[in-house]
Amino acid sequence: MHNIDIGVVEMTLDVMKYAINRITNISPTLGKPKKEEELYKLVGETITSKGIGGERAFELFKDILLPATVPIDHPRHLAFVPAAPTRAAVMFDLVTSASSIHGAYWMEGAGGIFCENQAMKWLVSLAGMPAGAFGVFTSGGTAANLSAMVTAREHWRKDAANRNKKGLIIASIGAHSSIKAMAQVIDAELILVDSQEEMTGEDLESKINSLDTSQRERLFAVVATGGTTNAGIIDDLEGIAQVCEDHGLWYHVDAAYGGGALVADSVRHHFNGIEKADSITIDPHKWLFSPYDCGAILYKDPELAKEAHSQEGSYLDIISDEGAQGFNPADYQIQLTRRLRGLPLWFSLATNGIDKYKWAVEKGISLAKLSAELIEKRPELELVRPPSLSCVLFRRKGWSPESYTNWTYNNHKEGLALVTPTKWRTSEGYETVIRFCFINPDTGQEDIEMILDTLKE
Numbered sequence: 400m401h402n403i404d405i406g407v408v409e410m411t412l413d414v415m416k417y418a419i420n421r422i423t424n425i426s427p428t429l430g431k432p433k434k435e436e437e438l439y440k441l442v443g444e445t446i447t448s449k450g451i452g453g454e455r456a457f458e459l460f461k462d463i464l465l466p467a468t469v470p471i472d473h474p475r476h477l478a479f480v481p482a483a484p485t486r487a488a489v490m491f492d493l494v495t496s497a498s499s500i501h502g503a504y505w506m507e508g509a510g511g512i513f514c515e516n517q518a519m520k521w522l523v524s525l526a527g528m529p530a531g532a533f534g535v536f537t538s539g540g541t542a543a544n545l546s547a548m549v550t551a552r553e554h555w556r557k558d559a560a561n562r563n564k565k566g567l568i569i570a571s572i573g574a575h576s577s578i579k580a581m582a583q584v585i586d587a588e589l590i591l592v593d594s595q596e597e598m599t600g601e602d603l604e605s606k607i608n609s610l611d612t613s614q615r616e617r618l619f620a621v622v623a624t625g626g627t628t629n630a631g632i633i634d635d636l637e638g639i640a641q642v643c644e645d646h647g648l649w650y651h652v653d654a655a656y657g658g659g660a661l662v663a664d665s666v667r668h669h670f671n672g673i674e675k676a677d678s679i680t681i682d683p684h685k686w687l688f689s690p691y692d693c694g695a696i697l698y699k700d701p702e703l704a705k706e707a708h709s710q711e712g713s714y715l716d717i718i719s720d721e722g723a724q725g726f727n728p729a730d731y732q733i734q735l736t737r738r739l740r741g742l743p744l745w746f747s748l749a750t751n752g753i754d755k756y757k758w759a760v761e762k763g764i765s766l767a768k769l770s771a772e773l774i775e776k777r778p779e780l781e782l783v784r785p786p787s788l789s790c791v792l793f794r795r796k797g798w799s800p801e802s803y804t805n806w807t808y809n810n811h812k813e814g815l816a817l818v819t820p821t822k823w824r825t826s827e828g829y830e831t832v833i834r835f836c837f838i839n840p841d842t843g844q845e846d847i848e849m850i851l852d853t854l855k856e
């Protein structure tokens with residue numbers, strides 16, 4: 400199977416043909432899931448002692464399995480946090496795979512890591528962090544948040560008095576579920592500030608003041624959110640930075656979704672204070688148009704991350720030889736062997752330039768504003784709150800939670816759109832509402848109108 404023969408050449412051409420068609424298709428069919436038993440009935444057993452052959456496997460994938468997936472870049476896929484990788488980034492994802500580069504150490508990956516670092520330099524400059532700040536690409540926001548939390552915890556535990564204590568982190572109720580999950584991974588307690596809108600410095604200060612002595616001694620980090628996943632709300636980053644400084648706490652900003660908007664002049668000021676963070680998560684696979692998977696973790700002092708993450712082993716000693724010296728991405732996050740997942744972002748940035756990124760992110764923000772205007776013109780609809788970043792929350796008057804669920808399923812079943820409901824707290828409790836999240840610059844007014852038309856009386 401490592402031989403090169405005519406079969407390999409033909410298969411390569413088939414794969415390339417598929418890739419060209421997919422890269423240039425701006426309106427892929429909106430697939431939908433099938434039950435596993437159903438897929439098995441259609442596909443059968445694909446792993447056999449002799450293999451079923453690449454041609455057959457590819458045919459099954461294209462004809463049966465692919466239609467059971469949702470293309471994340473469909474212009475009417477506005478659920479969760481969608482994605483819309485640039486054509487250049489997708490192309491370079493192929494190149495990254497074909498190049499077989501180990502992205503953990505400079506010794507093996509120098510040229511590729513150089514490219515990643517150019518893209519990283521740009522991310523650091525967007526955040527406005529001080530000289531010396533740097534970061535590394537991760538598999539996503541969860542891994543970036545975990546890498547930051549481990550760094551913060553290890554830094555706190557350098558004080559012998561903290562060595563055996565269970566750490567405590569404060570975040571807001573708007574923080575992403577990965578914060579809670581990763582706090583569990585590092586066995587830290589998480590306390591949430593109950594702020595429906597942004598968490599302010601005052602909210603944080605009063606939460607700290609409400610802690611008992613043991614909790615206060617165990618508090619080592621605060622996680623602010625730079626664009627909540629549910630509503631695009633940006634915490635009071637300036638105020639939170641000040642409180643963290645006053646109390647000597649690690650200040651992490653989870654901007655996995657919102658971080659792309661640092662490039663957008665129209666909203667950049669809402670992120671003021673992010674530059675003071677000890678660590679920042681930004682997911683290029685969300686709003687910086689990279690293919691999955693690509694997250695990033697940025698540190699004010701990367702040395703602290705290195706102290707927490709660098710791995711040792713006698714077979715790794717060669718890495719510290721002169722000549723092999725350089726930036727080792729493995730030292731700054733939880734993963735050792737890694738794909739050069741920042742390469743597609745680098746190629747896309749190099750190809751398109753920063754101005755096009757500015758335009759594409761601003762487009763997501765203006766689509767949110769436009770859809771708010773269109774919603775306000777329709778008597779059966781009502782905005783829940785003004786749009787934030789590229790998120791819009793609105794209600795269909797008179798609908799029950801079940802009506803929203805049925806509406807989502809119907810639109811998906813008909814291949815029209817994938818838009819999912821969410822929950823928003825009102826004075827009467829949690830209400831089910833509709834959530835739009837725009838990322839894809841190919842989405843247009845007609846797409847929004849098509850979706851809103853399905854909500855008519």
Ligand SMILES: Cc1ncc(COP(=O)(O)O)c(C=O)c1O
Pocket residue numbers: 480538539540541542544575577624626627628653654655656657682694
């Ligand atoms: C604010 C925020 N943080 C973290 C994550 C987790 O990122 P990932 O899914 O890339 O691990 C998300 C994902 O939506 C997010 O929106």
